[in-house]
């Protein structure tokens with residue numbers, strides 16, 4: 467087999483991994499979760515989850531991946547004598563394929579809305595925009611087709627390899643995304659009454675905090691950091707020996723949080739400036755926002771037109787670098803374990819997640835396509851974000867904290883620098899106790915045991 471790929475530079479590593487983290491989770495999921503769960507109070511809990519559970523969790527996946535330089539299954543299977551841990555890697559491959567399935571549907575909607583903004587199809591009153599979304603997302607063909615198109619674009623980036631495909635795309639799209647985001651934030655925050663939206667994001671209202679808010683914050687933190695599916699482990703297998711794992715995890719987590727916050731600063735000030743309550747759920751950016759942009763920039767329709775195009779382009783870019791990372795987990799796994807060509811491996815992943823995407827998409831228009839009483843699309847979201855990701859992260863931290871040799875973990879953590887004064891003790895304490903206990907308690911609550 468040809469030599470394994472590697473990321474080519476430090477910047478490439480940060481941008482590709484941040485590209486995985488920054489996605490629809492930040493721009494689509496975070497704002498409606500925040501709107502729904504009481505604004506700033508939710509954000510504080512979310513931040514706590516990132517610092518206490520997210521960063522140690524990321525470092526653990528990095529350690530497993532970088533040490534083994536292999537796909538998710540082999541990484542977990544070879545780090546200790548117990549081969550059974552390989553199942554955690556396989557769980558990761560399954561989880562990420564399901565996520566990619568429903569994620570691609572939303573990414574397909576973004577493509578549609580990008581086109582619709584360019585052709586000025588989103589103009590109209592509130593009723594019209596709502597109707598537009600319902601007609602479009604309920605259609606059996608078009609959204610499913612666009613979801614598959616999105617997966618195919620991802621496929622063709624992936625088959626170009628780690629440096630020429632993943633790294634190059636991230637280096638192009640991430641800076642673009644950041645620039646677009648900043649422009650829209652500035653436009654949104656300079657609207658009249660924008661202060662109310664900023665206040666909503668920054669002033670905590672603890673009366674809305676219930677136990678489910680903790681759960682949602684945890685699920686959101688894992689989803690947003692791409693944690694719990696061996697995604698970071700797979701990317702870390704392309705890191706170099708010089709990559710500082712804790713520093714990289716911290717930089718990526720901070721960047722991811724800032725971008726989620728900026729997404730809030732892009733959406734809420736505009737929404738409040740036209741008097742729209744931002745708690746409308748997943749359809750926020752497809753039903754509420756097109757109208758918000760129109761009304762807010764009614765004094766200068768050309769600006770509204772451009773902002774709308776920039777917004778949906780931003781969503782497409784954000785989604786693209788994330789779907790790449792989900793796809794890569796399965797691709798690397800099939801490529802190395804079945805010993806087939808990378809392009810054939812990519813096709814297996816593409817077909818699997820396209821099938822999931824098609825059924826998820828159909829379930830939006832036809833809620834009879836259900837699993838356990840929920841439309842398939844919502845079921846996949848809930849199952850992965852609130853169960854499978856926490857379980858994956860829990861198993862990883864038990865694995866790294868208790869089963870992998872401590873010397874190995876220390877060497878990877880400090881990059882073999884025995885003189886390094888590092889946070890190793892703090893990290894080890896988190897991975898051994900804090901992370902497993904917190905996730906375990908939260909899962910028990912989820913299952914109704916406590």
Ligand code: TRP
Nearest residue numbers: 487489490491689690692697788
């Ligand atoms: N983190 C991405 C987002 O916020 C989604 C994502 C990419 C992901 N790779 C993942 C989520 C792996 C879970 C697991 O949109």
